[in-house]
Amino acid sequence: MGSRGSTLSKIPNVDKLMQETGFSQAHIIRLHDRFRALDNDEKGYLCPQDFEAIKELAMNPIGDRIIGAFFAQGPQQETVDFNSFVKVLAHFRPTDKNRPKESTSPDPINSRTNKLKFAFQLYDQDKDGKISRDELLQVLRAMLEMQVTEEQLESITDRTIQESDTDRDNAISFEEFRKSLDKVNIEHKMSIRFLR
Amino acid sequence: MFLKFPLSYPLRFLSGLITSVLFHEQDWDTEEELNKVKDDGSMEKEIGELRRSRPKRPDGGDFTLSDVFYFSRKGLESIVEDEVTQRFSSEELVSWNLLTRTNNNFHYVSLRLTVLWGLGVVIRYCILAPLRITLAAIGISWLVIGTTVVGLLPSSRVKNWLSELVHLMCYRICARGLSATVHYHNKQNRPRKGGICVANHTSPIDVVILANDGCYAMVGQVHGGLMGVIQRSMVKSCPHIWFERSEMKDRHLVTQRLRDHVNDKTKLPILIFPEGTCINNTSVMMFKKGSFEIGGTIYPVAIKYDPQFGDAFWNSAKYNMVSYLLRMMTSWAIVCNVWYLPAMTQMEGEDAVQFANRVKSAIARQGGLVDLSWDGGLKRDKVKNTFKELEQKKYSSMVVGDDSSD
Numbered sequence: 387m388g389s390r391g392s393t394l395s396k397i398p399n400v401d402k403l404m405q406e407t408g409f410s411q412a413h414i415i416r417l418h419d420r421f422r423a424l425d426n427d428e429k430g431y432l433c434p435q436d437f438e439a440i441k442e443l444a445m446n447p448i449g450d451r452i453i454g455a456f457f458a459q460g461p462q463q464e465t466v467d468f469n470s471f472v473k474v475l476a477h478f479r480p481t482d483k484n485r486p487k488e489s490t491s492p493d494p495i496n497s498r499t500n501k502l503k504f505a506f507q508l509y510d511q512d513k514d515g516k517i518s519r520d521e522l523l524q525v526l527r528a529m530l531e532m533q534v535t536e537e538q539l540e541s542i543t544d545r546t547i548q549e550s551d552t553d554r555d556n557a558i559s560f561e562e563f564r565k566s567l568d569k570v571n572i573e574h575k576m577s578i579r580f581l582r
Numbered sequence: 583m584f585l586k587f588p589l590s591y592p593l594r595f596l597s598g599l600i601t602s603v604l605f606h607e608q609d610w611d612t613e614e615e616l617n618k619v620k621d622d623g624s625m626e627k628e629i630g631e632l633r634r635s636r637p638k639r640p641d642g643g644d645f646t647l648s649d650v651f652y653f654s655r656k657g658l659e660s661i662v663e664d665e666v667t668q669r670f671s672s673e674e675l676v677s678w679n680l681l682t683r684t685n686n687n688f689h690y691v692s693l694r695l696t697v698l699w700g701l702g703v704v705i706r707y708c709i710l711a712p713l714r715i716t717l718a719a720i721g722i723s724w725l726v727i728g729t730t731v732v733g734l735l736p737s738s739r740v741k742n743w744l745s746e747l748v749h750l751m752c753y754r755i756c757a758r759g760l761s762a763t764v765h766y767h768n769k770q771n772r773p774r775k776g777g778i779c780v781a782n783h784t785s786p787i788d789v790v791i792l793a794n795d796g797c798y799a800m801v802g803q804v805h806g807g808l809m810g811v812i813q814r815s816m817v818k819s820c821p822h823i824w825f826e827r828s829e830m831k832d833r834h835l836v837t838q839r840l841r842d843h844v845n846d847k848t849k850l851p852i853l854i855f856p857e858g859t860c861i862n863n864t865s866v867m868m869f870k871k872g873s874f875e876i877g878g879t880i881y882p883v884a885i886k887y888d889p890q891f892g893d894a895f896w897n898s899a900k901y902n903m904v905s906y907l908l909r910m911m912t913s914w915a916i917v918c919n920v921w922y923l924p925a926m927t928q929m930e931g932e933d934a935v936q937f938a939n940r941v942k943s944a945i946a947r948q949g950g951l952v953d954l955s956w957d958g959g960l961k962r963d964k965v966k967n968t969f970k971e972l973e974q975k976k977y978s979s980m981v982v983g984d985d986s987s988d
Contacts, residue, residue, distance in 0.1 A: 420662060423671065441956065442660035445969035447977065448650065452657035478658050508650055525650065532971065533978035542645045542981065550647065563647060569635030570648045575628075578659045 403469055407476035408494055413580050417475065421468050431465040432456075447529040451508050458507065477504045480577040499564075501576040506563050516557040519547055625976050628652045645981045666956045669865050671897060673889050706912045710761065714911040718759030722808075725752035726815045733818025745819035746797045753793040760787065762916040766795050771922035773798070773881035776847040778840075780873060781883040782945055783855035784863040785896040786903070787910065788885055791918060798853040799843065803827060821849055837876060844878040851881065856938065862895040863887050865952035866945055869938040879925045882941050884949035888917040921948045 394400050394411065397418060404414060422428075424436045437453040438444060446452065456474050457463045466474075476495040493499055509517045509525055523543045530539065550558050550566040558566075632648040728748035735741045757764070772795070773779040779798060781788060792798065800822045804813060813824050823843060829835055843849050856869035863886065874880065887894040892913025896906050910916065923944055928937045939955075946953035 417662070423668075424661075437661065440660055440664050441666045442664045443657055445973055446653055446657045446660070447970060447974050448653045449657055449970075452654055452661075475658065475662065478655070505650060505654060508654055509647075526645070529649075529653065529974060530978050530981065531974050533974050534982055538982060546645055546647065558647075567648055570632055570651075572651075575632055575648075575651045576655060578655060578662060580662060 397468060399469065403472060406495065407472055408479060408482065408496065409472065409476065409580075414472065416580060417472055418468060421471055431467045432471065433465055447531070448508065448525070451511075451525075451528070454511075455504065455507060475580075477501055478576060478578045479580070481573045496577075498572050501572050502564055502567065503560070505576065506560055509558075509563075516555075516559050517563065518557045519543060522546060522558070625652065625973075626980065629977075629980055649977075649981075665865075665952075665954060669861050669867065669954070669956075670899075671862060673862055673864050673893070673895070702914075706914070711908075711912050714759045714761060716759075718756055718907075718911070721752050721755035721759055722812065724755065725749070726812060728752060729815045729819040733815070742820065748819065749793065749797050749816075753790055756790050757794050760790070760910055760916050761914075762787070762791060762794075762918070764791055764794060764918055764920055766920050766922070768922045769795070771881065771924050772796055773851040773883075773922075774879075775850060776844055777851040777879040777881050777925065778844060778873060778876060779851050779853045779881045779883055780856055780869075780941060780945075781853070781885055782863075782866045782949065782951065783857045783860055784885065784887060785860055785894045785906070787894060787916065788855065789853065791885060791916075791920060792853060792883065795920070797850050799823060799850040801825075801840070801852055801854055803830060823852065833872065837872065840873075840876045841878075844876055856942075860896045860898060862897075863889070863951070865954050866942050866949070867954050868957045869942045871934040871938050874928070874934045874938045874941070877928075879927055880937075880941055881925050882923040882945050884921045884923065884945045884951075886919050886921075886949040886951070888919075891915040891917045894918070919949075923948055 394414065397403070397414065400414060403409070404411070409417070421432070424440070425432055426436060426439070434453055434457065437456070438449075443449045443452065456466045456471065459470065473495065477500060479496040481496055481498070482494075506517070507513070509521055511521055511524070523539060526539050526542060534542075547556060547558060550562050552562055552565070553559070629649055629652050632651055633644060633646050636644070636646060725748070728751070729745070732741060732744045732748055735744070779792070781792065789800065797820070799820070800816070802813075802824060804810065804824045804826050813822070816822055817824065821843070823839060825836065825839075840852060843852060854873045856873045857867050858870050861867050892910065892915060894910070894916055901909065926937075926941055926944070928934070932940075943953050945951070
């Protein structure tokens, strides 16, 4: 509505943000509106409770982990400012098939590898670069909770590790993770629509 | 009494003018990815596609590392936009209607637009608002005086007729006080005595809108102050149902009183808003089943406001009643459509919840609103765990498959 100038000027480093994330002006404005809508008390940043107030997220079995992905910058991180909010969401921007490949510039946030890394983080909570048997069990428990028995959970975990663990260290490294998802259409499945 | 002021026509012209001024100033982003990525598939479809590259197991159940993609995508989609949170704030307009309140990012665009806007402010605040406030004051005082006077008469047909006359007149004055232009459709389905009128709720003004065209028995809590005065005088001329705060907690008492009222066929139809809270008029949320357990005929009514002329939604978290009414009186106008739907009764083998959902769908369909099963109470409360368990259950059937002895 010709009001772009004023919103964009309120955001610090917006050009850099747009460059890093690849979002257009319209995207940034839309996300800023959403950020402000989620920020009930007009604090200027978001805390975990603001995310927990989203009803559809509250019923997602791994809702807590997704929220955790926003607060993953440092160990006791309790707030998310707009720039970090956008950077995390940028992982799910659809990949630009038309972008010229420049071998010198770093991978864009929404590249296949970075999308995979984001998913890997959801599993690897202690960030040691491997999904241990225990971590996998925890994710399964979160997604299935009361619906299956503990034995079933354990056997599924063991089976999954067996399938993907090529170097037999009883954990799944990022490379093994990537290899086992080779045939999955990540670009499509890990992308969402940002504008209405 | 007053000539119907055709506000809607000059305003529609104005709205057309604004759209033409603004259209070339907007640059619509065309996102090709919009078409590529739109995916409202079910859990089975989505996870099935993720697993497409793997061989199917004999028992149909499987777990893959890629399953988490489905949940993380759903989660992030809900962070970017979700069905429920947006219902509790005012609807976003596609094109601006010259009210600052609907343009969150107000910014200088062009001289032409600012002049138009300034003119609008002058008209709304200096001409329209004082007129409207005067009218509203006249309406309310006449309501109190009129109903008290009528209340002095002994019970008779004359009293009922006079009471209806007084009520209608006062609500019409109040409606003028808000510059409300209402179009009533299907008047033959208008609620009759001994019935229950059920409508979607957007603001306290809904009452004024509906009462302009018929007389209803109101249901509500006893208030203090000005509202209390109005309530007490209204009940003198014809029976309304006001509950004390303590009585509201006793569901049986409430249902019984409503049932007694409905069974008395000489009494006016009750007006109830089953959503229990104000929603922003883009959707209809869960109807509380209490009203549908009373028995009696339900007359559904759909109310849809035209957001171009003023935002009627009362965001009770942001504005109190007085500031809300002032905002209403400084909008362009309240334009709305009211559809009377054919009467419905509970069918054989249908319980109250199913009946409530049936009525809700009918109202949503007529008003062009989104039919949601979410509870309006979510405005203030947290989601119950049962929703999460449902998702987990659905997913578990995909993991464990038909053979549960894994």
